[in-house]
Amino acid sequence: MPSTSRLSWPHRPGARRIAGRTAAGLAGAVTLSLLAACGGGSPSPAAAGSSSASASASSSATLVAGGSCKNSSATKITFWAWVPGLGRAVNEFNKTHPSICVTQEDVGAGSPEYVKIADALKAGSGAPDVAEVEFDELPSFEVTHNVVNLVPYGANKYKSQFVPWAWKEVSQGPAVYAMPGDAGPMAFYYNSKLLAKYHITPPATWAQFASAAAALKKADPSAYMTNFAATDLQWLMSLMAQDNAWPFAYSGGSKVTINWTGPAQMKFAAYWQKLISAKEVNGTSDVSATSFADMDKGIDASWLSSAWGPSYFAPDAKQSVGDWRAAPLPQWTAGAHVAANWGGSTYPVFSQSAHKAAAATFAEWLNGTTASWTITKTAPSSLFPTFLPLLNDPTYKNITVPVSGSSHPDQTFTAAAGNIQGVPWPPFMTEALTQSATVFAGVLSGKETLAAAFRNFQNVLANYARQQGFTVSG
């Protein structure tokens, strides 16, 4: 199954990450029905596990919910999203809001959906009223003035209900361009049996992490402390954010700062390059059949994972079921509590919408009410909230999952959710994600250093941004 999660061009790692935290969620995130269909009948172990879930996998435009509303005079709202099981919330909304009728369609996860929206916006009609848009992609729609400021529609009264960083990432000055949805706070997710075998404790700092990686390599040459997925840009940038080495500055408009080559970025690159060169981290792609197999077999001792990680890994976990624990990310400064976010979605209203108020009402209800979260937190949606009432709910924190035994990984993830700094995404993440697979490919194979890839990426992005009319500073 995980090999199918890579299905989208351009490379959209994020598309899968928001989709949910269950195997069914994974199948729902499949962008093209191509491999979902294949996976159903394929004997390949890579596709195993998807067969049961592929029924819920999306085809190119599937009507998910709201096909029929009782009130024919209700205001009609079109909603595009790919999270599996979200239709349950849509139906609940339609039931409790008879004057509005929301129809949900699944036109693809991530990039395929953005391309369709962008084309519709360009064409002047055909865009949805509301859509699921990842955090990193939202500024791309803001810069073209295609999303509506939700403040006149009462968005600000929900502000106190959300973790501040999530609210910050959907805001631009006083304007709020989307309702924040789910998120993916990161943690050090580790094989407790493997580390205990070599008397390694979960590292509290990155310095300890490096020495633990060296110790593990010495004790077991076939094992790695973790895998370093250089080609997964969103993952890489999340780790950079935690190191205060975020490579962009952007606050709307035509000025953007691109900085992959500053001292902080180069320090980050040097730290990881040392581990890569010493072969103390595994250079494979992440959220893949390979990486999950390596984790299960005890080759990768940990995964710098997100809150949705355990459930993505769970279907591939066999011999290591019950051994996986979550600890806070190692810190760059001892004693600090800095977390990072990896993945998550927002729900903007598009400027083309003929019923902006009704669309805003839906987006606000979907993300800012307990009634909605009661549904979306459960499988197959299994969304990790940015919504504080649920985030602070003790029963939510104490959920157990078989892969993590009797531990409570969500205690770590919910704690991390409060320690995240919002980041300014550049308004051209689709291009960045597409180019990254090529630029960082050499790091995985050992043909180029991370620092060299950073310098190369700096040029690629700066050239692109200039061509697009931005004033670029480095």
Place this chain on the structure above:
Amino acid sequence: MNGTVTGPPRRPLPLRSLLVQSAWSRRRDRRGFWFIAPFLLFFVVLMLAPLGYAIYTSLYTTRIIGGTVFTGAANYTQTLESGQFWSGVIRVIIFAAIQIPVMLAIAFFFATIFDLGVARYGTLFRTIFFIPFAVPAVVGAVMWSFLLEPQFGPFVHLANSLGFHGTDYFSSGLILPTIIVIVIWEWTGYNMVILYTALRSVPRDVIEAAILDDTPLWKIILKVKLPMVRPAIVLLVFINTIGALQLFTEPLILYYFEPQAISTNFTPTIYIYNTAIAGGQYNLAAAAAVILGVVIVIISVSSLFARRRRSEV
């Protein structure tokens, strides 16, 4: 050639009959027009109009900041100076230089076997050989990707059992040979059928004469039959070269299996696709598409001239 085409030499026609004939032919033209109208409609709407629109689009630049402005040849100069575009072109030329000769050799080998009639159930085997061509390229590429998948693919296990440990068909060094193998698998049957048909049309008396002269079989194949089917081979080289320059589906599908293996400019068409879809630079992509089109036209026309000089057309 043999007189049936040219006919007897004509006397110059008197003026009146010339006028009548041209008037008649003008009327015939008009009636003929209605016969070709359906084709012409689709040709204009689906070929000429998009082509014109692509050229028109390529002269403008739409930026995120600043909107759409006329930029003339800027997109063309940018593409022509772009190492990304040309490295893709060079890659497909290398691809074509290896794939086409290997595939044609295999296709000719099997076409000859079927032509000689030494294989039993020839029709059955010809059909089996042709089947990969009937499989859509997407399906074929997905199938091969599963077979070659580094983690579970049976071909990796095969390589391991043969002593080639750690073989990764999707690694940067092997990805092009991998695609060559996939494309050869897909297209050999098609090429074989064309060569087989050409071999069948070689006059029997020529072969019989060769046999009577005690010419060895390999000489009959290489010195008699091969030269006589050369026009078919030239045609296939030409068709396959154009196909290679437009290589798209196979690397696109492989990308889904191993994103690191296929760069954003792996082939010119993938570069065009990514420039338009991921980068949102539709104008730049249009210019690159026009340039690729021109490259293909140049190859086509030069091949046509080469064949005409040898009076094969």
